[in-house]
Amino acid sequence: MIRVRQIKLDIKKDSFDNLQKKILTKLKIKINDLIEMKIIKKSIDARDKNNVFYVYEVNVKLTDEKKALEKNKSNDVIEIEEENYKEIKKGKILLKNRPVVIGAGPCGLFCALILAENGYKPIIFERGERVEDRINSVENFWKNGILNSESNVCFGEGGAGTFSDGKLNTLVSDKEGRIKKVYNTFIKCGAPSEISISNKPHIGSNVLRDVIKNIRNRIINLGGTIYYHSCLTSINIEDNKIESIIINKRKKIPCDTLVLAIGHSARDTIKMLYDKGIIMESKAFAVGLRVQHKQELINNSQYGKFSKLLPPASYKLTYQSSNKRGVYTFCMCPGGYVVDSSCEKGHLIINGMSNHERDSENANSAIVVTVDKKDFGENPLDGIEYQRKLEAYAYRKGNGKIPVQLYSDYINNKTSDHFGSIKPVFKGNYTFANLNEILPYYINESIKEGMKDFDKKINGFANPDTILAGVETRTSSAVRIIRDKDFLTNIKGIYPSGEGAGYSGGITTSAIDGIKTAEKIIERYTNRNL
């Protein structure tokens, strides 16, 4: 197979036929020489605002590939091997019990799916509701402020990314074809097929919910079982091995293989595991605020005169502050909503979400600043306590509502009393408050410096009526559960996986870590007994 890169197409002439013509010209071949072509990546090159175009990467099968390669010696035409997801070689150790997966986020679902596809009949325990019911709990929270602390934006089937933009991009390399496996599964379960070719693939919260339902049904059809309202509350260890688990403080389940795909908001579970002697360490993360602009401002800045012809634009900005901290934008949601994603009573956090159409009037993104042990202490759980403190301040300052401030008032340390030209777009109740009083001084100063720098890159980024809201604390896990090369903790039979265990960040990498964990279990054990 041959990969052809850097195929440039005028955005006004973007069609399959034109792309095919370009490939024939580039490879100096005739239509009859082309057996198959598959778009691998499509991106927008908008570096020159007067000349914005699409750039394609395409895999082609030809009648005579050797000849085509001889004729084209450029780096844009290369021979490749197709990356397909491999078959997993089964191990020999007999499992006494069906493998247990805790959590039905992307990590838990993909781990369970791979186990199920290989005949290992996993059992998933999920503390929250089925995705269909979870939607009602979340809507009720956003409308009436009544929090279901077990089923919310962070907890419940689908995991933390269910009410998100559903961005799927990742920078990890993928020789094993796991990313392809994730995207293909999403597509089979209802995601738009464009996710497999876009360089910034995204599903959107409205579509993602159905995709999750379909993944669940696949797992069940393949012999898996899912229990909802079922929280892992304790574990029993014998001879340094997992022996059984306790669900909802009552039900004992025998268990010899336990996957912890609990996400980074399950602080009670992480504390329980720590108290049981599972070795973990704290890790650096980032905290900050979320910023809202009109999407139009971002489109104009990124695409210039072509902005009306292209989908809503995104951005990624970084800055090194004078106090030597990294300041960066995170989880940018074009045409999105800023959502109250709280999951603990008396604590408030926000995040961003978009529907597939990305059709809200505003763009939003977190602006976060890195923090580490020097800021929160040496104990493995100190980072979590640092996050909790900020979340409690945010809750108090906003009286339980999202605290909001205009950028000009944030700079002048003054609570706002009206919005400017940007109409706020929130899911959840909000109120004006002084965000300077929520975050530590060094974070506020870093954000203010960062905003000024970002304004040089996107003109209008730091306009006085730019809307800020707080707080963003869950950019990544504050702990890492230590695992060895077989993905096991110091207690045998326990597999920490995904974002909560500190091994991924985002939907795709969490799904990949779930797949890798399933592979480790399959390679070690046989399913003959199950």
Ligand SMILES: Cc1cc2nc3c(=O)[nH]c(=O)nc-3n(C[C@H](O)[C@H](O)[C@H](O)COP(=O)(O)OP(=O)(O)OC[C@H]3O[C@@H](n4cnc5c(N)ncnc54)[C@H](O)[C@@H]3O)c2cc1C
């Ligand atoms: C609002 C929002 C928007 C986001 N947007 C994006 C985005 O656009 N793109 C992106 O890549 N990432 C996004 N993320 C991050 C992404 O959602 C996470 O990285 C990803 O979901 C982590 O996957 P996970 O399976 O490891 O953990 P989670 O998704 O957190 O799943 C963990 C699951 O375990 C369950 N659980 C926890 N403890 C227990 C227990 N004791 N017993 C039983 N069940 C338990 C939880 O209920 C949850 O369902 C967003 C996150 C949020 C909150």
